[in-house]
Amino acid sequence: MRNTKQREAIIEVLKNGDHLSAEDIYSKVNETMKVDLSTVYRNLNIMYNNGKIVKVTTSDGVNKFCLSIRHHSHLICLKCNKIYEIPCCLSNELHEICNKMEFDDREHNINVYGYCKECSKKMKGKD
Amino acid sequence: MRNTKQREAIIEVLKNGDHLSAEDIYSKVNETMKVDLSTVYRNLNIMYNNGKIVKVTTSDGVNKFCLSIRHHSHLICLKCNKIYEIPCCLSNELHEICNKMEFDDREHNINVYGYCKECSKKMKGKD
């Protein structure tokens, strides 16, 4: 993996805003410099295959990416599609289960779908 | 939600083969009767929104669907993309976390990516 200014810019964007779609990243990068959308996709793929980033799919089917620095478990709002990161405390339990099933686990993500505090509030008001 | 023969056929297919892509479902249904791909998608969307089915994305980006009868936690092989279901024993722990974060959790899925027994074996042989 080389160190190009395009890739750096993409990583920079990911460092700041977490959980961005390819399109999001493309827009943000292009505020600073001109980078092609295909370059964004190619880099996301490379980084994904190298385990540098993590992919999360919101309930409306949009893939969002974030740097895989630490654990990746998410609360995903069904209303506003915001993604909240939670510290994953279940790694050991999961690993245990995989051991039993002879599954060589490399990565996991826990996605909880529901309604975030804000949306819950709003919905209570309206309904 | 009405009860059409197309929808019944789709459900029937899902009952038998678990974790199928829209394309898979389309093919299988069409072994018996003629159903349009758009009908498959429309039904999958409706059923998804009504919580009847669950969506899982394999590492190669393919969306797969299965009936949401019970818990849904998966071991997803990075090599062969097969999806193994595991009984989710972490519901309580997760719910606890959501409570603390004031997140109204409705559904969760735990996806563990790694290598299944068979693929692990094969890889050991080769590498």
Added chain:
DNA sequence: GTAATTGCAAAAAGTTTGCAATTCG
């Protein structure tokens, strides 16, 4: 009857690819 559903065709959205030019190490 009427509202939901379907098939068909066409469009939209998301992602990948071929190729020549460029750039990093």
Added chain:
DNA sequence: CGAATTGCAAACTTTTTGCAATTAC
């Protein structure tokens, strides 16, 4: 220099949509 990466345009895949005809309740 040589391999990896880029931009551009075009292709491909997946999913959605408009519309008229049909069907379930």
